[in-house]
Amino acid sequence: DVKVTQSSRYLVKRTGEKVFLECVQDMDHENMFWYRQDPGLGLRLIYFSYDVKMKEKGDIPEGYSVSREKKERFSLILESASTNQTSMYLCASSLNSYGYTFGSGTRLTVV
């Protein structure tokens, strides 16, 4: 089975800190995604990547950046964390449009 691992389940950071959320998949998938989940808003796409060093903005990229130096790893970066970035972050990978595998999520609190 494909496994998508997010490095932290819970994270607490201070306003203004630079935050890295890491995601690793073990099935050689080309496509990786970062979503943010908030109550009443569902899952919204932040960034996605079709290949190493490639990235594309999703629906809510403001305040975030990403890095994909290796195929298996897709990092989400909060350059200067703010309280409105307190949320659940979900990473996913896929080989094609047919199937997506999600990580367990990182619940980030910015204080």
Add this chain to the structure above:
Amino acid sequence: AQKVTQAQTEISVVEKEDVTLDCVYETRDTTYYLFWYKQPPSGELVFLIRRNSFDEQNEISGRYSWNFQKSTSSFNFTITASQVVDSAVYFCALSLAGLREGGSEKLVFGKGTKLTVNP
């Protein structure tokens, strides 16, 4: 642009009742995939079903069934004889067929329906 609408924000039922979760989607593409995911309180997204746009057959899996109707752009999910363990947030989602070999379009989600099954 693609859009998925789950009009029911929250539903509360008593155990053993049947419940239907509605999903309406919008896309101009003819080839697409529809999904349902379950998110229990633990937070993980659990895949339930995938349907491609050319397959309108309804599907049944145990107490779960899905009704896909292209004419109304709907992909509704019914739980028969609900149980407390069915309590979760359920998401409907849509993706388009990949445009490049190995490529993948993003998965667009509805806002989710929170189902509470009371004993």
